[in-house]
Amino acid sequence: MRVPFRSLLVLAVTAAVTVPSAAAGQAPPPNDRTPLSVTGVGIVEARPDRAEVTYVVQRLARTRNAARGAVARRSRLVLRRLRSIGIDPLSIRLSEVDVSRRSARRKLEKPFIASATVAARTQRVGLAGRMLDLGPRAGVDTRGPEYELIDDLAAREQATTKAVNAARRRAEAVARGLGRAIVGIRSISLDGSSGGGFDSQLGSVPESTAGAGGPSIPTAPGTIRVEASVTVVFELAPSGG
Secondary structure (H helix, E strand, O other): OOOOOHHHHHHHHHHHOOOOOOOHHHHOOOOEEEEEEEEEEEEEEEEOEEEEEEEEEEEEOHHHHHHHHHHHHHHHHHHHHHHHHHHHHHHHEEEOOOEOOOOOOOOOOOOEEEEEEEEEEEOOOOHHHHHHHHHHHHOOOOEEEEHHHHOOHHHHHHHHHHHHHHHHHOOOOHHHHHEEEEEEEEEEEEEEEEEEEEOOOOOOOEEEOOOHOOOOOOOOOOOOEEEEEEEEEEEEEEOOO
């Protein structure tokens, strides 16, 4: 029996529509994870572990040599007194003596001025008061003390831990608000750590103990701020997924 051509065409189209596709069953499920980038910051306060005081030695004289000699003698006096209170000689830096004429137009009794600086550092931060007191007693001006945090590894580690915890808490808050959960981490980037200035909340100022051989000038090193930041890219997915 011959089948009309039109019937054959209808059977072919029907077969093409009803045959399931093999590739459709192999398609991967859609990725429902959403990236979330969060930056956390951690700050800790650390006690400084080094103090520096600078002494400015200046003298006037009638001749260049006289001015230079006066500054050299006064500088040696400062050096001796620094060593006498326990400052390591290797932590003392003496600049070259500079001599100049004060004025070329006026006649002055002492036309030449000589100057030099002595910078002293110590990890015994408690000596800063005695270092300051040394200046006026030696007849020189003082600058400082300036405090620094040299061994900052422990403080940086604490600041980094705080930064990571802050990033995690913030990401969890976002996930809860979206009805999602943190299911993974894509990347972590440390933006670096930095030491800030001195905290305004200084420690208690000690009383003068000059009569007992201690510092007559009070000092309060306070704290130094150490900050760290970290950027974490989390992966969020629907809760329970």
